[in-house]
Amino acid sequence: MVNNTKEIITKREGFLKTTYWLYKKQKNNWVLLAVFLLAGFYGLYQGYAFKQKQAATITTFKQDKLDKLTALQKGFDADTTNAKGKEAYEESASLFAGNWAIILAATKTPNTTFIFAIGQADVFPYYYSIKLESFFMQLFKQSEIANPLRSLAGHFDTSFWIIFLLPLLLILLCFNTLSSELDNGNWKLITSQGISAKKWIGNRYLLVGLLVEMLLAIIFFTGLFINYFYFNQSPSFSDLLFFAGANLYILFWLAILYFINSFGKSTSFNALCSGMAWTLICIIVPSITTLLIEKSVLVDNTSISRMSRRPQGSKFEDDAFGINIIQQFVKGRPQYQRHKLTPQSPAFKLAIYMVYHELMDDSNAIHVADYFKAIEQRQQLTNLSSLLNPAAALDGSFARLAENDAFANHQFVWQTKALHANYHDAFFPAMFFDGQLSKNLYAKFPVFQYESSLKGSIKILLSYLFLLLAGALFYLLGGKNIAKIKH
Amino acid sequence: MAIFYVWLSYTLYFLSWSLLGVFVSGKINNVGSSMALLLLIWMCTNVIVPRVAANLAENIYPVISNYQFKKEIAETVEKGLDGHNSSDERAMKIEKEMLAKYKVDSVQQLPFNFEGYIMQQGEEYTSKVYDHYFGQVFQSLKNQKKVQAWFSACSPFIAVRNLSMVGCNANLESEIDFQIQAENYRRSFVQDMNNDMKDRSAYGSFESYRVDKNKYAAIKDLQVENRPLQWGMPTVVTESIWMLVWSILLVVLMLYSSKKTLNS
Numbered sequence: 001m002v003n004n005t006k007e008i009i010t011k012r013e014g015f016l017k018t019t020y021w022l023y024k025k026q027k028n029n030w031v032l033l034a035v036f037l038l039a040g041f042y043g044l045y046q047g048y049a050f051k052q053k054q055a056a057t058i059t060t061f062k063q064d065k066l067d068k069l070t071a072l073q074k075g076f077d078a079d080t081t082n083a084k085g086k087e088a089y090e091e092s093a094s095l096f097a098g099n100w101a102i103i104l105a106a107t108k109t110p111n112t113t114f115i116f117a118i119g120q121a122d123v124f125p126y127y128y129s130i131k132l133e134s135f136f137m138q139l140f141k142q143s144e145i146a147n148p149l150r151s152l153a154g155h156f157d158t159s160f161w162i163i164f165l166l167p168l169l170l171i172l173l174c175f176n177t178l179s180s181e182l183d184n185g186n187w188k189l190i191t192s193q194g195i196s197a198k199k200w201i202g203n204r205y206l207l208v209g210l211l212v213e214m215l216l217a218i219i220f221f222t223g224l225f226i227n228y229f230y231f232n233q234s235p236s237f238s239d240l241l242f243f244a245g246a247n248l249y250i251l252f253w254l255a256i257l258y259f260i261n262s263f264g265k266s267t268s269f270n271a272l273c274s275g276m277a278w279t280l281i282c283i284i285v286p287s288i289t290t291l292l293i294e295k296s297v298l299v300d301n302t303s304i305s306r307m308s309r310r311p312q313g314s315k316f317e318d319d320a321f322g323i324n325i326i327q328q329f330v331k332g333r334p335q336y337q338r339h340k341l342t343p344q345s346p347a348f349k350l351a352i353y354m355v356y357h358e359l360m361d362d363s364n365a366i367h368v369a370d371y372f373k374a375i376e377q378r379q380q381l382t383n384l385s386s387l388l389n390p391a392a393a394l395d396g397s398f399a400r401l402a403e404n405d406a407f408a409n410h411q412f413v414w415q416t417k418a419l420h421a422n423y424h425d426a427f428f429p430a431m432f433f434d435g436q437l438s439k440n441l442y443a444k445f446p447v448f449q450y451e452s453s454l455k456g457s458i459k460i461l462l463s464y465l466f467l468l469l470a471g472a473l474f475y476l477l478g479g480k481n482i483a484k485i486k487h
Numbered sequence: 488m489a490i491f492y493v494w495l496s497y498t499l500y501f502l503s504w505s506l507l508g509v510f511v512s513g514k515i516n517n518v519g520s521s522m523a524l525l526l527l528i529w530m531c532t533n534v535i536v537p538r539v540a541a542n543l544a545e546n547i548y549p550v551i552s553n554y555q556f557k558k559e560i561a562e563t564v565e566k567g568l569d570g571h572n573s574s575d576e577r578a579m580k581i582e583k584e585m586l587a588k589y590k591v592d593s594v595q596q597l598p599f600n601f602e603g604y605i606m607q608q609g610e611e612y613t614s615k616v617y618d619h620y621f622g623q624v625f626q627s628l629k630n631q632k633k634v635q636a637w638f639s640a641c642s643p644f645i646a647v648r649n650l651s652m653v654g655c656n657a658n659l660e661s662e663i664d665f666q667i668q669a670e671n672y673r674r675s676f677v678q679d680m681n682n683d684m685k686d687r688s689a690y691g692s693f694e695s696y697r698v699d700k701n702k703y704a705a706i707k708d709l710q711v712e713n714r715p716l717q718w719g720m721p722t723v724v725t726e727s728i729w730m731l732v733w734s735i736l737l738v739v740l741m742l743y744s745s746k747k748t749l750n751s
Binding site for chain 2: 046057064149150152154156165
């Protein structure tokens, strides 16, 4: 039995070597591989450049906010016997000044897989300045400068290279595996050597698969290398899942090409079918699916669009309105029930304003959650449609792994909201009871720490399973067809 | 005129594809192979090249991050456009000039509310700063578009996309123009309000000053001026040339190859 297996392996190795020899003879193949490898490096460079820009912005942004906060804190140590020192102290201790000057930073650090999939990172903000006023008012005012030209075309990142370009390479290398021999009349000669169509295609695909895998591995490990040396990030589980997804997609395309070749038709038929399969899988099906999902899951942003407006009006000058709103606020927050704020208190006007903002946030949170839910639902439907819509589903999964999708952005928003709430918990007692800020209070201000949104994201595996099933289906159908080809 | 222009652009685009189709099928006798080659050309020109063009353009002319943009604006407003003219110094200079002009000793003696005047001066300076930085962003985008336009040489899709966008007034320049019109409207509104304060209130009444109801009622809505086709045409000269080159080149190729076929 062992000898028999060894013999099969030796035979397979020998045949693979022959296939490689035949492949090597065609110089065009090497040119193709080199061109696609260069394209892969360019995609990786795009990911690197985008990540580098975000990382650099985050570093300077965080440092800037931290410096300003430290400078404010120093005001407590100022010499209050002179005017300048007094002014500095006032700026640090005053509730009103603090309301404007204290700005906390919330940043979403790019993860390791970011370098491979830019996703929607150009659309979603990755840093927020957080002040005391309404969270949602601040949130929807902060966005990156949009580049309509790039949004129109999309990113040329590793994800694009894998999803759009590697199938093209596979098509170019495999579309005529069997047909070229059938067309030029060599097939009879080959079969006379006892080689079946299945074995012929299998070996050719194994070789092409290994070569494409080599390209993928070069790009993947270069990406990991860049992450480690430029961004100080070790490989993560999401990288592994990304690599696994890319491999599954290659297998899926090999299965499609196997299926097309299995009909035993002419080279032109195979080329046409392969090209149409690419157009269908990469362009038409994703467009139709997106359209259907958009129609079935409606997203209404009417209420959201109004949230960035600053509440204004003479009501804030009205003491009765102020007393009423503060009462309403403390009802749900017993820790402030014993406050001694009166219309005569210096902090009264600020308290009315801030309390109004917080109550506004309470009611807006429901609308925002609904809005986010609808967007996430759309995304989930796309990501899980891999059985019918493998390209878009994989693209969505890659963006999920890189945390550059809507879900990750929403998680970042809720984490930032928690920071805002913690900031309120530190600031509000000073506003309700102390009447001013203290040095110790500054130490209590929360520091944002981004937590990955990937934890427990099992749906990616489900999407991969569907992709595997789709590939297996084409492989089995191809196997059935190929058996009909005469030796 | 615009409809005709869009029709003409698409006619040339479809003509190019038709000619390319006939040319390829003339050269390659096999139907499947010629279709496959045309599909490959379509993939490259309509999917890959536009993406490469957009990404490469952004690599060459990157757009500043919003944080950097705001930071630079805030710093420039504070320190002055030349970096040596702080906001306090600017205010002092204006005050001195006004006092000298009206030959008075204090701002309270001026025949108008100095608070409204200084606010308008500040607004005008800030607008200058914003114009400077927005100008840089717009310039980056316009430069990116220029780079993309040159890719029309290898993708008629880019050419027809930009040409039809001009025809529909949905191009980048039109969007920038709309933003400028909206910003000018906002500025005239603010200027109106500041001048009202300057002329209709006394110095020191910043907190108590109220705008008259009729003043608000007199403010007109923004009337966005839709630019004519001729306005956008100069922005797509490169695309127009390449679209024509594509069409002419394919016609010439067709004629040449049909002549060759007839002779043989």
